[in-house]
Amino acid sequence: MKFGSHLYGTATPQSDLDIKAVYLPDARDILLQRVKPSVNIVREKSRGEKNTAEDIDFEAYSPAKFLDLLAEGQTVALDMLFAPADMMLSTPDPVWSEIKALAPRLFSRKTTAFVSYCRQQARKYGVKGARLAAVRLALDGLTAIEDSYGANTKLGVAEAEIRDLAASHDLLDIVVLPHPDGNPATYFDVAGKKAIFSASIKGARTMVQNLFDEFGARTRAAEDNQGVDWKAMTHAVRIADQAIEFLDTRQITFPRPNAAHLLAIKRGEIPYASVAEEIENLLTEVEMAVARTTLPETVDRDQIDDFIVDLHQQIVSG
Incomplete structure (x- = not known):
């Protein structure tokens, strides 16, 4: 199937062609346990070289891999699932219809990976005053703490001051999360960025700086629209819109109904500040959609195993 900008309705004369597929493994690979999760065919390019309109990138997933991606709520699988018939480059195998019939039973509120993506993008591109004020407050506070305790002192030594600082703004917080060593660790959270208490005060202050x-x-970019990754910002807006539609309806429409707006962003025709604000507002809408969705809490992944076992048995038996 055609994928990417051709699927979304945002292709330009310069757009390359992305093709996605689900392939059926052969019996030999199944029996020898050599089924590849994915197969990629792309033109070899020199370092830094970008695709041209003549390039075709092909990627195919095994049924097991595709269903795993779907159960995780990965956007690539959801986009493929809801691709309309006119995006198909050939008549799909009947197995594709079976996969589509199984798919709705793999949706859940815990498998919407794109929600995390939306949060990351809002933090990346957002320039709202509240976030900037929180970061400035944290920087001033940590600078004063560093002057008092010394650069190499552990952040946790100044816990009392850090807690006072965290209490001064909604976007500053003290959180306890699992450390890679398996033990709980305390962090100073500054607008989504975290400094562990075992780090030096200088390290935390440098992070916030x-x-x-x-x-x-970002503010300068908002003022002059220079150095902006418009393609990435287009992607962020599109994913957020899709997340809201999926959480509310369990469907995703292609091409995107707002394709003209997405194209305008992609071409840099809308000011950076406006798009950044749109991304932040969309995140709020995504969070509201998460709260109201009727998707189940979890997925019974045994359904995937059962489907793959039956499929592989059919292929092996011929």
Whole structure:
């Protein structure tokens, strides 16, 4: 099937062609346990070289891999699932209809991976005043704490001051999360960025300084629209819109109903600040959609195993 911008309705004369598929493994690979999760065919390019309109990128997933991606709520699988008939480059095997029949039983509120993506994009592109104010407050506070305790002192030594700082703004917080070593660890959360208490005060202050500088760069980008990754911002808006539609209706429409708007973003015709604000507002709508969705809490993944066992038995038996 055609994928990417051709599926979304945002293709331009410069767009390459992305093709996605689900392939049926042969009996030999099944018996030898050599079924590849995915197969990729792309033109070999030099370092930094981008695709041209003549390029065709092909990727095919095994049924097991595709169903796993679907159960995780990965956008690539959801986009493929809801691709309309006119995107198909050949008549699908009957197995595709069986996969589509199984798919709705693999949807759940815990498998909408794109929600996490939306949150990441809002943090990446957002330039709202509240977030900038929180970062500035944290930077000023950590600078003062560093002056008092010394650069190499552990952040946790100044826990009392950090807790006072965290209490001063909604986007500052103290959180306890699992550490890679398996033990709980305490972090100072600054607008989504986290500094572990075992790090030095200087390390935490540097992290927040970098975040503050990053906000400054975004603000300058908002002012002059320079150095903006418009394709990435288009992707962020599209994914958020799709997330809301899917959470509310369990469907995704292609091409996207707002394809003209997405194209305008892609071409840089809308000011950066407006798109950044749109992304942040869309995140709020996504969170509301998550709260109201009727999707079940979990998925019975045994359904995937049962489907793959039956499919492989059919292929092996001929």
